[in-house]
Amino acid sequence: MDLSYGAEYEAFREEVRGFILANWSPAHARDTERVAAFRLQATEAGYLYRSIPRRFGGSEQPADVLRAQVIQEEFSRARAPMEVVGNGVRMLVPTLLECGAEWQKEKFVPPTVRGEVDWAQGYSEPGSGSDLASVRTRGELVGDEWVINGQKIWTSRAHLCRYMFALVRTEPEAPKHQGISYLLLDLDQPGVTIRPLKQVTGQSEFNEVFFDDARTPADWIVGQRGEGWQVSRSTLKHERTGIGNAETYLVQFSKLLGVARSATKNGRPAIEDPVVQDRLAEIEGYLQSHKYSTYRQLSMNLAGKDPGPVTTMNKLVVTNLGHQIAALAQDLIGDDSLLLPVYGRDRKVGNERWMNQFFGSLGVAIAGGTSNIQRNIIGERGYGLPRDNVVPGGKASPDRKGGDGS
Amino acid sequence: MNFDLSEEQTALQDSVGRFFQAELDQTRLLKIFDSDDGHDAQLWKALGDLGVLGLMIDERYGGTGLEMLDAAAVAEVLGYHAAPGPHLGQVLAALAIAQCDDDALKERWLPRLASGESIGTVALAEAGNAWQPNEWTLIKSSTLSGSKRNVLYAQHADIMVVGVAGGQLMLVEHPGESAEISELPGLDGTRRIDHVVFNDTPAVALNGSAGKLRDAACVLLAADAFGGARRCVDMAVDYALTREQFGQVIGAFQALKHQLANVAADIEPARGLYWYAAHAFDAVPEDAERMAALAKAHLAERFLNAAREATQAHGGIAYTWEYPLHVWLKRAVFDRMYLGETSVHRARVAQLSSWAEAS
Numbered sequence: 001m002d003l004s005y006g007a008e009y010e011a012f013r014e015e016v017r018g019f020i021l022a023n024w025s026p027a028h029a030r031d032t033e034r035v036a037a038f039r040l041q042a043t044e045a046g047y048l049y050r051s052i053p054r055r056f057g058g059s060e061q062p063a064d065v066l067r068a069q070v071i072q073e074e075f076s077r078a079r080a081p082m083e084v085v086g087n088g089v090r091m092l093v094p095t096l097l098e099c100g101a102e103w104q105k106e107k108f109v110p111p112t113v114r115g116e117v118d119w120a121q122g123y124s125e126p127g128s129g130s131d132l133a134s135v136r137t138r139g140e141l142v143g144d145e146w147v148i149n150g151q152k153i154w155t156s157r158a159h160l161c162r163y164m165f166a167l168v169r170t171e172p173e174a175p176k177h178q179g180i181s182y183l184l185l186d187l188d189q190p191g192v193t194i195r196p197l198k199q200v201t202g203q204s205e206f207n208e209v210f211f212d213d214a215r216t217p218a219d220w221i222v223g224q225r226g227e228g229w230q231v232s233r234s235t236l237k238h239e240r241t242g243i244g245n246a247e248t249y250l251v252q253f254s255k256l257l258g259v260a261r262s263a264t265k266n267g268r269p270a271i272e273d274p275v276v277q278d279r280l281a282e283i284e285g286y287l288q289s290h291k292y293s294t295y296r297q298l299s300m301n302l303a304g305k306d307p308g309p310v311t312t313m314n315k316l317v318v319t320n321l322g323h324q325i326a327a328l329a330q331d332l333i334g335d336d337s338l339l340l341p342v343y344g345r346d347r348k349v350g351n352e353r354w355m356n357q358f359f360g361s362l363g364v365a366i367a368g369g370t371s372n373i374q375r376n377i378i379g380e381r382g383y384g385l386p387r388d389n390v391v392p393g394g395k396a397s398p399d400r401k402g403g404d405g406s
Numbered sequence: 407m408n409f410d411l412s413e414e415q416t417a418l419q420d421s422v423g424r425f426f427q428a429e430l431d432q433t434r435l436l437k438i439f440d441s442d443d444g445h446d447a448q449l450w451k452a453l454g455d456l457g458v459l460g461l462m463i464d465e466r467y468g469g470t471g472l473e474m475l476d477a478a479a480v481a482e483v484l485g486y487h488a489a490p491g492p493h494l495g496q497v498l499a500a501l502a503i504a505q506c507d508d509d510a511l512k513e514r515w516l517p518r519l520a521s522g523e524s525i526g527t528v529a530l531a532e533a534g535n536a537w538q539p540n541e542w543t544l545i546k547s548s549t550l551s552g553s554k555r556n557v558l559y560a561q562h563a564d565i566m567v568v569g570v571a572g573g574q575l576m577l578v579e580h581p582g583e584s585a586e587i588s589e590l591p592g593l594d595g596t597r598r599i600d601h602v603v604f605n606d607t608p609a610v611a612l613n614g615s616a617g618k619l620r621d622a623a624c625v626l627l628a629a630d631a632f633g634g635a636r637r638c639v640d641m642a643v644d645y646a647l648t649r650e651q652f653g654q655v656i657g658a659f660q661a662l663k664h665q666l667a668n669v670a671a672d673i674e675p676a677r678g679l680y681w682y683a684a685h686a687f688d689a690v691p692e693d694a695e696r697m698a699a700l701a702k703a704h705l706a707e708r709f710l711n712a713a714r715e716a717t718q719a720h721g722g723i724a725y726t727w728e729y730p731l732h733v734w735l736k737r738a739v740f741d742r743m744y745l746g747e748t749s750v751h752r753a754r755v756a757q758l759s760s761w762a763e764a765s
């Protein structure tokens with residue numbers, strides 16, 4: 001057991017710190033031009049987009065999880081902007097790099113990593129959620145264009161995105177999983193109607209997206225016709241294998257402590273209340289477990305060892321953590337939880353902002369594969385339990401994966 | 407950075423695991439569980455020969471000179487196999503002697519503890535769930551009078567480390583000759599407990615920290631609990647893959663699958679928690695007490711939960727004495743209650759975290 005980074009990494013840490021000090025000030029956080037310029041510099045220096053080739057706007061660094069960890073720590077400490085957040089960088093770019101044509105990488109990756117365009121994930125449909133391979137949105141090749149008809153739903157930020165990557169049924173005669181293609185399309189066209197849905201938070205972040213003879217060029221397909229399912233697996237892999245981020249929840253927990261210090265219970269600071277302390281310590285047990293579990297998984301990945309079934313559990317583990325934090329937060333803020341929070345990070349809002357964390361924790365339990373789907377995955381892939389007999393239309397589908405949900 | 411056991415530590419776990427695989431089948435385990443004194447001298451000797459009893463004892467005194475992380479890694483294996491016998495008290499007694507500065511005592515006892523030739527134990531609890539050093543009331547004196555409860559294998563003990571008022575430690579040699587020891591009808595047949603009444607019992611002071619002894623016990627219990635919890639999951643999964651109802655193995659039923667997935671996700675990530683607590687004991691003194699308390703609280707809860715769920719997942723067979731799952735169920739109760747139940751340690755975590763101070 002060695003929890004130190006070693007001299008090489010400490011030197012690297014100094015270098016990263018020096019870079020941030022010389023090039024970033026938190027005062028620039030809201031200045032989009034400066035943020036973009038800083039990202040370029042940081043990429044140039046090899047700190048961002050490390051797995052993306054230089055010719056596509058990345059910094060093309062050798063894989064090194066410890067350097068990545070140091071960068072993460074130093075950038076978050078200095079509140080310096082890291083990679084652009086969104087489905088484009090997180091999901092589409094890795095997928096294109098793995099399965100895309102050369103021209104697609106050239107055209108789409110650089111503006112995506114620069115944050116000039118973002119992508120909507122067009123997977124879920126009204127009839128296809130967990131059972132994602134049942135998508136019905138149709139794509140027909142007419143001349144040199146795909147003509148698309150159908151509907152997507154729960155499409156996060158579609159109203160703000162330029163493009164979509166979508167699962168579209170192009171081979172209606174083929175078996176379920178072999179009839180889907182992975183298409184890219186421009187959302188800014190007459191055949192596409194985007195209707196924001198008002199979410200549980202009162203805000204509109206996700207949308208319904210209707211395709212009515214929407215069009216996209218024939219070669220805006222990633223992989224071959226009918227290979228969309230496999231291509232999307234590579235995207236989902238990038239979404240899920242991200243070893244559940246302990247950092248997010250460590251930060252949430254320290255904010256929870258802040259509420260516990262300022263709230264009162266029986267006329268005393270809530271943090272001194274034995275029941276509150278007991279619950280905090282219970283959460284701390286799960287939190288520290290997850291933290292060291294991620295350390296262990298990182299270390300083992302690095303050494304080329306298999307960490308075992310725990311790799312299938314990360315999403316469920318962080319989902320549960322979020323729920324526990326939300327439950328205690330509500331008890332601490334008391335009747336402030338009767339207020340509908342103002343959305344966003346407006347610092348003037350009060351304790352009711354914790355209700356956003358509460359709603360967020362519920363979103364985590366659904367998006368990216370529901371908790372039940374995660375339990376299927378743990379049981380089936382983690383422990384080799386047999387698949388359950390899902391019987392769509394009266395007969396078992398033999399090639400159904402335990403949990404398709406996007 | 408490498409947050410993983412070393413190759414040597416993994417090999418150590420493997421070799422102890424193989425030993426139990428070969429030596430402690432269910433029949434033998436239940437036989438010891440049901441025996442009068444819960445101690446199998448042959449098994450004990452073999453453990454001594456294997457080096458398991460002297461892991462943390464200095465090489466000078468016949469031990470292996472390893473650290474808590476090694477001992478905890480082995481404790482996980484002991485928990486996985488529900489190893490019966492005086493092991494926990496042995497390790498703790500040796501630690502108490504090793505940390506004092508009386509070389510004669512060390513020379514007299516440590517080699518015998520390392521080999522298993524002598525048995526050591528610790529007497530901590532007093533009436534009213536008084537397990538913590540600051541709760542001990544037994545008066546420190548060259549002769550002890552009063553009583554201790556829930557003392558591991560006191561009847562077998564050649565030496566007994568006794569916690570006294572002021573959170574200090576004393577040593578009673580050959581307690582069987584000078585104290586009155588009576589067996590308690592313990593629940594966990596793999597770790598027997600006795601009631602000890604001292605009556606002008608000669609004792610010598612042991613300098614060294616009772617807190618450190620408690621931290622060690624917390625870490626070892628946490629590791630034991632992790633191993634035990636893992637065994638509960640493995641047993642339930644194995645059973646779910648073989649038992650059939652409604653024409654299919656029960657593991658295909660989603661309700662059961664999800665129940666097992668929940669338990670697994672509840673415990674698997676906690677492996678690193680006991681590792682880090684052990685590592686902190688060895689190398690991060692400022693974090694040691696808090697992490698030991700956190701690991702004990704968290705893992706003891708997880709183990710009992712896993713044992714409950716595994717029991718339910720088995721159905722009627724689990725409710726029998728013949729099927730060994732109850733051994734782990736009872737071991738889970740022990741791990742949770744020995745040294746004080748969960749809320750005690752969570753309260754200590756809260757106190758030690760200085761959460762009340764703004765960061």
Ligand SMILES: Cc1cc2nc3c(=O)[nH]c(=O)nc-3n(C[C@H](O)[C@H](O)[C@H](O)COP(=O)(O)OP(=O)(O)OC[C@H]3O[C@@H](n4cnc5c(N)ncnc54)[C@H](O)[C@@H]3O)c2cc1C
Nearest residue numbers: 121123124129130154155156363366367368370372405406
């Ligand atoms: C905040 C948010 C953002 C999202 N963003 C996007 C996005 O950008 N793009 C996109 O494509 N999708 C997005 N989604 C959709 C999300 O991927 C789906 O909601 C999710 O996969 C579940 O599908 P569903 O809603 O159809 O529920 P269903 O699949 O109908 O599930 C309903 C219930 O049935 C259970 N269930 C279903 N199948 C099984 C099974 N085999 N075993 C056990 N239980 C089962 C589920 O666990 C759930 O409890 C988003 C969702 C949310 C909440």
